[in-house]
Amino acid sequence: MSECWSKADLHIHSNHSDGLARIPEIMDHVQENTDLDVIAITDHNTIEGALFAKALEDMYDFEVIVGEEISSRSGHVIGLYLEEHIPAGLSVSETIARIREQDGIAMIPHPFSNQGVFGPFGRNMFREAVNDLAFHALEVYNSIPYLGWANRVAAKMFTGGNGIAATGGSDAHVLQGIGTGYTLFRGSTAVDLRASIDRFETRAETGRGGLGLALRYARSIPKIRRQHAWNWERCEARQ
Numbered sequence: 001m002s003e004c005w006s007k008a009d010l011h012i013h014s015n016h017s018d019g020l021a022r023i024p025e026i027m028d029h030v031q032e033n034t035d036l037d038v039i040a041i042t043d044h045n046t047i048e049g050a051l052f053a054k055a056l057e058d059m060y061d062f063e064v065i066v067g068e069e070i071s072s073r074s075g076h077v078i079g080l081y082l083e084e085h086i087p088a089g090l091s092v093s094e095t096i097a098r099i100r101e102q103d104g105i106a107m108i109p110h111p112f113s114n115q116g117v118f119g120p121f122g123r124n125m126f127r128e129a130v131n132d133l134a135f136h137a138l139e140v141y142n143s144i145p146y147l148g149w150a151n152r153v154a155a156k157m158f159t160g161g162n163g164i165a166a167t168g169g170s171d172a173h174v175l176q177g178i179g180t181g182y183t184l185f186r187g188s189t190a191v192d193l194r195a196s197i198d199r200f201e202t203r204a205e206t207g208r209g210g211l212g213l214a215l216r217y218a219r220s221i222p223k224i225r226r227q228h229a230w231n232w233e234r235c236e237a238r239q
């Protein structure tokens with residue numbers, strides 16, 4: 001098992017939905033200005049941009065995951081490792097079922113925001129839903145500034161550990177936003193990332209400003225933190 005950890009931004013929008021940047025611009029930006037090893041293009045209700053990015057992948061040093069941020073009837077759900085488009089307007093559980101049918105990873109983004117599946121008052125609902133909804137990952141960190149409070153709730157809900165992987169994403173709609181929130185995972189490829197999610201060992205972090213409460217989950221485990229710091233140095237030295 002790899003002892004190196006890498007960064008993935010699992011929540012990026014392009015101009016195929018409401019983002020401003022075109023896919024080739026995003027690819028060049030990630031290559032030249034970030035240290036991300038994996039990105040997911042997660043446009044609203046389309047995988048066209050993500051498929052385009054995937055087709056360009058070989059020209060770059062990082063990997064692309066085909067994703068989609070699907071507008072379910074009760075909030076946004078992100079599917080990762082998709083092969084086919086999933087339509088908007090289904091229930092949350094049906095949306096997650098469609099993701100799983102494709103052997104994808106179901107991630108709940110900004111879970112406690114207004115467009116989140118659990119809404120701003122969803123803490124009790126969350127406790128029930130963790131048992132009922134078969135999602136794999138919860139976006140504990142989302143970089144959109146006004147979501148600070150919702151991020152803190154997500155982090156707090158996570159401290160007990162619920163058999164769900166923690167992920168971070170930027171929700172970038174412009175180039176400058178890419179990588180401002182990210183997921184740390186063991187290894188360096190999209191396949192490694194998936195294995196890391198399956199082992200619940202991924203962590204959400206932010207690249208800018210204070211690490212904040214969203215990190216309390218990771219920081220409450222000193223052993224992993226020390227190991228991570230050590231591995232990080234070693235992997236940096238290797239390059």
Ligand SMILES: [Zn+2]
Nearest residue numbers: 069076109115
């Ligand atoms: Zn969203």
Ligand SMILES: [Zn+2]
Nearest residue numbers: 011013069171
């Ligand atoms: Zn989004």
